[in-house]
Amino acid sequence: MPEEEVLAVSNSDALAAGGILGAILATLGIFFFVFVAAWYILQAIAYWKIFVKAGRPGWHSIIPFLNEWDRTDMSWNRTMAWVMIACMILGSILYNSGVTVNADGESVRTFAGNLGSIISLVGAVIAIISEYKLAKAFGKGFGFFLGLLFLNPIFKLILGFGNAKYQGRQG
Numbered sequence: 001m002p003e004e005e006v007l008a009v010s011n012s013d014a015l016a017a018g019g020i021l022g023a024i025l026a027t028l029g030i031f032f033f034v035f036v037a038a039w040y041i042l043q044a045i046a047y048w049k050i051f052v053k054a055g056r057p058g059w060h061s062i063i064p065f066l067n068e069w070d071r072t073d074m075s076w077n078r079t080m081a082w083v084m085i086a087c088m089i090l091g092s093i094l095y096n097s098g099v100t101v102n103a104d105g106e107s108v109r110t111f112a113g114n115l116g117s118i119i120s121l122v123g124a125v126i127a128i129i130s131e132y133k134l135a136k137a138f139g140k141g142f143g144f145f146l147g148l149l150f151l152n153p154i155f156k157l158i159l160g161f162g163n164a165k166y167q168g169r170q171g
Contacts, residue, residue: 043153046160047071054137054166072126075134075169080126087123091116134159136170 047061054074060066065085072081098113109117128149135145138159147155158164 039153043156046153046156049160050156053160053164071134072130074166075130075137077169080130084123084126084130087119087126091118091120091123095120133170137167138164139167140164 044062047067048058051061051067051070051074052058054070056070056074060070065088068088069081069085072084094112094116096116098110098116100108100110102108131148131152132142132145135141135148140159144155147158
């Protein structure tokens with residue numbers, strides 16, 4: 001029976017392979033970071049243009065919660081903007097405070113966690129209706145709403161850089 005050849009790997013070979021793999025992962029990480037940063041900046045610019053078209057200050061588009069407030073206000077009304085933001089905050093607080101770990105190490109959701117989930121769901125429904133109303137406010141139809149819903153970043157760019165004009169809230 002012939003002897004099997006054993007492939008020996010030295011420590012220096014393993015270090016070289018690890019170094020190459022580390023360099024590849026670092027390069028991919030940098031590429032991913034640059035891509036995400038550029039995409040975020042492009043989205044902020046699109047929202048800025050949407051806000052300016054609607055007669056809002058463009059800088060509101062880069063402030064968290066303020067951009068949601070303005071988007072909901074220009075497509076729906078101030079009351080729903082308050083309700084949506086309250087749902088976002090309250091739902092998150094209740095959900096996160098309502099999850100505990102029992103003696104067996106299992107996560108258990110309490111009443112507060114379930115209530116937080118329901119409140120977050122209400123906020124999500126308001127956000128979806130707000131997207132529909134945003135499409136209507138710019139004179140777009142149901143198809144554009146579906147685009148805003150499922151391909152939001154792309155359709156924000158179309159809305160911001162396209163020829164759509166803000167027509168005001170559409171009921």
